[in-house]
Amino acid sequence: MKTTLAHHADYRITLHQAGSAPATRLVITFGGQPSDLRDDGFGTDFCLKKGWDNIYVAQRHGTQYQGLPLDAFAAAVAPLCKGRDVLTYGPSLGGYAGLYYGGVIDARIIAAAPMLPAWPPLGHKAYRDLVLTHQPLARAPRATRAPVVILDPALRNDSRILAEMIRPAYPAVRVVEVPHAGHAVLIPLQRARVLGPLVVGLVERDEIIPFVPPGEGTAIYHGQRGQELLQSDRTAAIEQLRISLAIESSKRFFGILVNTLIRSGRLKEAQAEIDRAAAAGDKRLTLTPRLAADAASAGLRLPA
Incomplete structure (x- = not known):
């Protein structure tokens, strides 16, 4: 069952219910930088196959979720979060969004290589004209549980985001390092058939399972x-x-x-x-x- 929770020129929020009744777990997912306005996207199919309800939060392409205020997000999703195990999950820009919006609903957070390309310390000239409306993560509402961040530690910008944006907000952040995986860290994990078990372990048991990172030969x-x-x-x-x-x-x-x-x-x-x-x-x-x-x-x- 699909229900539109909020629709705006800059964002769309859509509920996908896995069964005839609300599931115990609700996973709210966010798209990466190339994503655009649509009803479903990153994580939707996987969540439904696992019997978890999904809320997909879409951005207008190029806005980096800056057009979605925290209060508008909370108004759309908070009524559905009561009494449920709620997580936010996303890759790259979607990972940043999961961190930013997850706090206001006190969700558990899984962020894969979180990235805000327009973050001024990164100095990306292509995004210097994008107006940032979000508060710094350390001043935004924060979740009571430490988020999980999955990343390649060798990437300078990814590591800088972790050190300078995330750790000030969440000093106890749980970091899963995947060396030489690149920024699209979930892809090599998926190809190695590690991603599914890793995400299931985090969603269903709040557990980081041991795994062998993809290595030589890939x-x-x-x-x-x-x-x-x-x-x-x-x-x-x-x-x-x-x-x-x-x-x-x-x-x-x-x-x-x-x-x-x-x-x-x-x-x-x-x-x-x-x-x-x-x-x-x-x-x-x-x-x-x-x-x-x-x-x-x-x-x-x-x-x-």
């Missing part, structure tokens, strides 16, 4: 490892990026590889990578317009 591990090595050992970085791309094509890691080869003066190798990708006809092995312009400036031949 594309994301080697790609992230290569990206981390760029500042200290370009040769090793290139090797790791090539291992990653041999496992699975990736536009991001392909671009990093070609760019690194160009910057290292290894133009013949960069040309060979471009030619190999063109022959494969794999759209995931193409350069962004900016990288294509850099390659052309370096005298490399690009596919027509």
